[in-house]
Amino acid sequence: MPSVNNFIIQEQCQLTADVYLLNLKTTAKLSGYHPGKFVMVELPNELFQLRRPLAIADCQAMQGKLSLIYRTVGQGTHLLATLKPGVKLNILGALGNGFADQDLAANDQVLLIGGGTGLPPLMFLAKTLAQKGCQVTTMAGFRTRTQIFGAKVFQACGKFLLATDDGTAGVQGTVKTLLDNYWSDEYCHVYACGPLGLLKTVQQQLADRRLPVDLSLESRMGCGMGACAGCMVSVGHGNLNQHVCLKGPVFSATEVKL
Amino acid sequence: MPSVNNFIIQEQCQLTADVYLLNLKTTAKLSGYHPGKFVMVELPNELFQLRRPLAIADCQAMQGKLSLIYRTVGQGTHLLATLKPGVKLNILGALGNGFADQDLAANDQVLLIGGGTGLPPLMFLAKTLAQKGCQVTTMAGFRTRTQIFGAKVFQACGKFLLATDDGTAGVQGTVKTLLDNYWSDEYCHVYACGPLGLLKTVQQQLADRRLPVDLSLESRMGCGMGACAGCMVSVGHGNLNQHVCLKGPVFSATEVKL
Amino acid sequence: MKLNERLAVELPGLKLKNPVMPASGCFAFGDNRYAEMFDLNQLGAIIIKAATLEPRIGNPMPRIAEVPGGVLNAVGLQNPGVDVILRTKLPALKAKYPNLPVIANVAGTAEADYVETAKRLSHSGLVDALELNISCPNVHRGGMQFGTDPVSAQNLTAAVKTVSPLPVYVKLSPNVTDIVAIARAVEAGGADGLSMINTLLGMRLDLKTRQPVLANQTGGLSGPAIKSIAVRMIYQVKQQVDLPIIAMGGISNAEDVLEMFLAGASAVAIGTAIFHDPLIFPHILADLPTKMDQYQIKSLTALQQEVRGRINEN
Amino acid sequence: MKLNERLAVELPGLKLKNPVMPASGCFAFGDNRYAEMFDLNQLGAIIIKAATLEPRIGNPMPRIAEVPGGVLNAVGLQNPGVDVILRTKLPALKAKYPNLPVIANVAGTAEADYVETAKRLSHSGLVDALELNISCPNVHRGGMQFGTDPVSAQNLTAAVKTVSPLPVYVKLSPNVTDIVAIARAVEAGGADGLSMINTLLGMRLDLKTRQPVLANQTGGLSGPAIKSIAVRMIYQVKQQVDLPIIAMGGISNAEDVLEMFLAGASAVAIGTAIFHDPLIFPHILADLPTKMDQYQIKSLTALQQEVRGRINEN
């Protein structure tokens, strides 16, 4: 059941030139805050009517602790970046389906693929799967060295493979380069989140391999609650037949049309 | 010259059930912040486009200190009341003409008449005139005892005469009662600020006496800068011929039509 | 006076325990996650997403954009068609909330579509009233055209009335020079009530792509930004046309609800504000009695009488 | 490219060093206190408060109210009349800012008033262009009526053109079903350009008094709330009518200015946002080059060409 909670900003850390980490705390215990689910954040300026969808980057449910990582792209995220510790944020969550991990057991090898602000939900997933005993490999793409964030978290959870477009860190290239060079048939579940190009690459590259590939999508959202039909995506033979906010944001790569 | 300054809230004190004092500080020195002038306060929620006009309740210009006293009446003032120390307020000021006191010398007897949220500008005026050596008498009207604020300031500056509608403090009655009972021909300048009824009473009661009577008016304001013609008042033989924000808010009782 | 009596309102075909309902298109068919957060039985009624004769995919993505104080949407009447709605959506709603009055929003491109859709809904026993959507700005034929021409509006209303025994509320478009003329026309067509207002046609351009943010280019503007326009139109219409009005457009708190009643509303619907405050319905229903005390309003019915008195004086 | 070349725009009768000016009625005749805070020579031009043939007292108080994301005003064209404006207001403005282009907003109730006022302004040598206000919602006769009927709009434009050698920009009302029809009509009447948009008709009711907040009952809605409507209308008109447009309606930052250019503007005016940010003009003028860099816009003229290219493709 989604709920609305007032969180207080504990910390706001700038991770890169335009990526920020918000550590938040509420008095309530959080339920349903699983990796891959998202929240809708109310902005503290009512000129903005819509809440902003952000993935759960980390969560300690019993302590009411939540972390969000966001890039400043438009007016809303720029406003978020101005907020100081002590400020209240009203957050609706947890929403969406989250990543499926019921098929996984300890020592299973899993692959996480992400780029840019697709990484935050994978950070939470990496932690959760590592705790479960899975062997987590993460392939992450960034444009350049200075845009890297999250590396420590992924390294702490398993193997971290890095690509940058300009070769300033890791392999020069994209996640496609990493996939081409470091693919292993041992992987039994793949999770990807990132820009549309990245998701398409993953979908195409892994189309012939018979393993579950989960893609986490973005879509403009009105409600996040299945009420406005603002977020539809085509799944299977349907045409704009599924709500990203309800049936997603995570879809199976074999079914979703990108 | 009006200027815009970012002030930081130092203190927010609740004076009565619905009256608050804001102590603010800015890094700049303030110029032109005289008693009777006002400021336009930007609200920290852009759903509200208009700034709110508030009188200067106190000011230490060289230290960049400003005090405002406001009653929570609508959405904007209710929002102000939720703000905590440390929050930034963008303020345009000082605006309007202010109270005239060039005619006054030390030991001159002056009378201040106010009610409700008409009192804040008189508090600043009382201080300023007392410093100048004038003998300041204040007549203040409130609905009931629990609504009283500012008494200490006025007492410290001179004589303070109090009326409440229900007689729970001071004389039972209104400022009219006080005027009827305590008028002195020694007064050489009268300043009034308060609800329309109070201003009308003062205007009528003192019509025949030959002394300067200054009335400070309220009017809905768009700009506070003489640009929108939202705040007009009729003065002399004219019809809505003067801007309250430019030529007022203080008008001579002999000229202004209430 | 008991709480429920204070909030109860009566409109043609609708006895509502309170006047507050979700606006069409902003609450799907009740099959959304808000229903997990509060009991929909609290609602005065529910207005469902537009039903069309055939299924509709709606407009391409993106369909939602934000503008200052409001939202632009170009969902474009996506719905599974009236038959699926009657077979699955409405029965599911009825099963969970047997006592919740249902208003079905009806849309189409040609008069015949509207009439057939209205007919099927009317005879299903699953619906308490119709809301004729002659005002959707997001479909390229039909929709708003009916809402901007008094003659088509009147004819459409009359045609639907001949096939439907249910009360028909006609939902007006604000994108017109003279809203009163349209209201008069649908009154002449036999409308039982009005719904006001649908969205205003707006647009947002993206500086990076140089293109409209919405795939459909334009979209309907809703939310607080349009409230004063809604109040004005309802007020104007109520002076001239004696039909009950379901008011909508930017309502986001209990005071807005009362302001709509002052303008002439008999009930209200809330859309965009749901997205902002997921608990807006319980919040408003809790606040209404307090606000009514504050403004000395005994009951909504009394307030309506007061407003009617004012109109008769003029 | 030098800074001023990036921002310079040319419109009929107006060579502007930048496209940004105060909107009519929001900056008086330049005789306001903003002029103490920054040098009005920075402005691209100034549009003065409406001038009418006779002095006007305007509407009773209160005339200003706030609504979410916007402002309602019912000032009602208060002005000292065209003769006083010509004798005192404009000479004072010219004396202080001899190089600041002046656009005179002209209003009236009957065609003859408009024509006579336009004539006197045109032959004064104090004015560079006229803005025909056929769209004021706050006067009971004239004003908006001209703006909602294509035939009157065309005739009025033509009549003014016969007496005025100055370029005439006609200021359109958004309170219409079909803005393109009005734009076409004034184009046929000989307009040199358009000003879009004036305010939308709105209303706010006071729960305590049960009365409209504004003495005039209704007022014109301006500010961010109307921006998406302005963008839509300008975009629609620009596809069909080849006249330069001075865009206004909710502009409150440099990005809004660029969005208006993308929609089809050739210059912009700012009203309500002045009240919110007294230094909005210096702020926007400082931000524009930075934002233009960010969005790879070489110059405003280049952006206009790009937009024209897009329109021709369609």
Ligand SMILES: Cc1cc2nc3c(=O)[nH]c(=O)nc-3n(C[C@H](O)[C@H](O)[C@H](O)COP(=O)(O)OP(=O)(O)OC[C@H]3O[C@@H](n4cnc5c(N)ncnc54)[C@H](O)[C@@H]3O)c2cc1C
């Ligand atoms: C399920 C989900 C999870 C997400 N998780 C993250 C995350 O963890 N970190 C992160 O940085 N970003 C994430 N995003 C993208 C994030 O929502 C947008 O970057 C953000 O809403 C932009 O807001 P803005 O006000 O800055 O931009 P503006 O462009 O000013 O926003 C205008 C409107 O468009 C919407 N919008 C703009 N860009 C996007 C986008 N890419 N996706 C969806 N809506 C958009 C906004 O929500 C808003 O309604 C996620 C999106 C979704 C759908």
Ligand SMILES: Cc1cc2nc3c(=O)[nH]c(=O)nc-3n(C[C@H](O)[C@H](O)[C@H](O)COP(=O)(O)OP(=O)(O)OC[C@H]3O[C@@H](n4cnc5c(N)ncnc54)[C@H](O)[C@@H]3O)c2cc1C
């Ligand atoms: C020169 C001047 C000095 C003032 N000084 C003080 C003061 O020191 N302390 C104080 O408590 N109040 C003062 N007021 C009144 C104060 O401006 C209003 O109470 C306040 O603006 C209400 O804002 P709101 O958002 O709470 O009310 P809302 O009713 O929500 O406001 C809506 C709009 O109406 C305007 N408005 C509402 N009431 C008034 C009013 N009485 N006068 C002018 N505009 C109003 C608001 O500014 C706003 O634009 C002064 C007014 C003026 C003109």
Ligand SMILES: Cc1cc2nc3c(=O)[nH]c(=O)nc-3n(C[C@H](O)[C@H](O)[C@H](O)COP(=O)(O)O)c2cc1C
């Ligand atoms: C996402 C969305 C979808 C809508 N779909 C419909 C619809 O299907 N039929 C209809 O009559 N109105 C539709 N509307 C209009 C609303 O019912 C309502 O009239 C309008 O949004 C104004 O109310 P609000 O400001 O409270 O949202 C829709 C509005 C939104 C925001």
Ligand SMILES: Cc1cc2nc3c(=O)[nH]c(=O)nc-3n(C[C@H](O)[C@H](O)[C@H](O)COP(=O)(O)O)c2cc1C
């Ligand atoms: C207080 C006020 C007074 C106005 N007076 C006039 C006027 O005299 N003539 C006119 O054509 N428009 C007038 N307008 C409309 C503005 O010029 C402008 O078209 C409108 O406000 C939209 O722009 P904005 O959203 O930037 O304010 C007035 C607007 C306001 C807010």
Ligand code: FES
């Ligand atoms: S965001 Fe509203 S239905 Fe998905």
Ligand code: FES
């Ligand atoms: S408040 Fe705008 S002119 Fe006085």
